[in-house]
Amino acid sequence: MKTALICGISGQDGSYLSKLLLTKGYQVFGGSRDAQMTSFTNLARLGIRNDVQTVSININDFRSVLQTLLKIKPDEVYNLAGQSSVGLSFEQPVETLESISVGTLNLLEAIRFSNLPIKFYNAGSSECFGDVGSLAADENTPFRPRSPYGVAKAAAFWQVANYREAYQLHASTGILFNHESPLRPERFVTQKIVAAACRIAKGSYEVLTLGNIDIARDWGWAPEYVEAMWLMLQQKQVDDYVIATGQTYKLRDFIRIVFESVELDWQNHIRIDPVLFRPTDIAEGHANPTKAHKQLGWSASSNVSDVARLMVKAYMNQTV
Numbered sequence: 561m562k563t564a565l566i567c568g569i570s571g572q573d574g575s576y577l578s579k580l581l582l583t584k585g586y587q588v589f590g591g592s593r594d595a596q597m598t599s600f601t602n603l604a605r606l607g608i609r610n611d612v613q614t615v616s617i618n619i620n621d622f623r624s625v626l627q628t629l630l631k632i633k634p635d636e637v638y639n640l641a642g643q644s645s646v647g648l649s650f651e652q653p654v655e656t657l658e659s660i661s662v663g664t665l666n667l668l669e670a671i672r673f674s675n676l677p678i679k680f681y682n683a684g685s686s687e688c689f690g691d692v693g694s695l696a697a698d699e700n701t702p703f704r705p706r707s708p709y710g711v712a713k714a715a716a717f718w719q720v721a722n723y724r725e726a727y728q729l730h731a732s733t734g735i736l737f738n739h740e741s742p743l744r745p746e747r748f749v750t751q752k753i754v755a756a757a758c759r760i761a762k763g764s765y766e767v768l769t770l771g772n773i774d775i776a777r778d779w780g781w782a783p784e785y786v787e788a789m790w791l792m793l794q795q796k797q798v799d800d801y802v803i804a805t806g807q808t809y810k811l812r813d814f815i816r817i818v819f820e821s822v823e824l825d826w827q828n829h830i831r832i833d834p835v836l837f838r839p840t841d842i843a844e845g846h847a848n849p850t851k852a853h854k855q856l857g858w859s860a861s862s863n864v865s866d867v868a869r870l871m872v873k874a875y876m877n878q879t880v
């Protein structure tokens with residue numbers, strides 16, 4: 561039986577990845593900063609709260625990381641921890657940089673120091689590319705991040721690449737484009753829209769206030785993306801991969817699809833507030849996930865309409 565340690569177990573990806581690894585017969589340890597004080601509601605929603613052994617680990621504390629690795633001796637470590645909101649990173653740049661870059665470095669250094677044959681997955685991000693216009697970014701596209709979050713993820717990406725070359729670690733970064741699910745908090749725009757549209761459909765008189773709705777993104781379905789994470793660690797040839805659907809849509813389109821699926825006209829229910837615009841943003845995100853398709857045999861099955869409808873369905877069922 562293989563053992564996996566997932567750092568950042570309480571988030572969307574940590575929960576779906578746990579479920580996937582459990583179905584593959586893994587023993588799953590889930591790391592969280594203070595496991596005794598965390599409610600792990602996402603694990604509970606997926607019905608796997610009692611199947612995951614939770615442990616307290618602060619990846620910003622080298623001692624805590626090393627001790628956890630020596631105790632659990634995992635075959636695979638997944639780093640999904642750290643501040644995950646691009647918007648919040650403008651308000652908390654130091655916490656963002658520390659939790660992402662220093663946290664990743666601590667994990668790499670502890671793996672190296674422990675001498676254990678651990679395979680390491682690092683959660684990278686398309687935010688690293690910045691604004692590349694209509695160019696579909698792949699693994700060779702240079703990074704030019706436009707947010708503290710993107711800068712931190714870029715630093716972590718190069719740390720992983722350096723440890724792979726310098727110390728022959730089996731360490732990969734998945735450069736994931738936006739991926740959504742019912743486990744997304746409302747801090748992210750897709751769930752903010754879904755939640756508001758569903759509440760309005762049920763009689764709420766609220767107005768949905770948004771920032772820049774002219775942006776465009778490649779939105780995929782999170783449960784499919786965790787499969788790509790696992791596949792990366794099963795490869796003999798260690799590498800980094802862009803994970804995305806390969807299709808880009810305007811946020812306006814996502815809003816329209818969501819409101820249409822609850823039989824409302826979106827134009828009657830939203831307001832734009834420039835306060836919600838980011839100091840710098842990415843106008844369009846385009847991806848070329850060909851390498852993942854060719855080498856991992858992975859490709860996205862759900863498109864943006866599937867994502868929107870599945871999220872609406874889940875929200876409606878949950879609150880009925």
Ligand SMILES: C[C@H]1O[C@H](OP(=O)(O)OP(=O)(O)OC[C@H]2O[C@@H](n3cnc4c(=O)[nH]c(N)nc43)[C@H](O)[C@@H]2O)[C@@H](O)[C@@H](O)C1=O
Pocket residue numbers: 644645646647684685686687736737738739747748749750752769770771772773775777811836837838841842
């Ligand atoms: C790949 C990347 O994907 C995610 O980061 P994100 O793209 O920043 O996601 P988001 O849902 O916060 O914003 C998407 C876009 O939507 C615009 N937008 C308009 N109005 C609102 C609004 O009201 N709220 C929010 N949050 N965004 C808004 C906002 O300005 C931005 O252009 C994370 O998973 C991250 O961890 C990650 O790695």
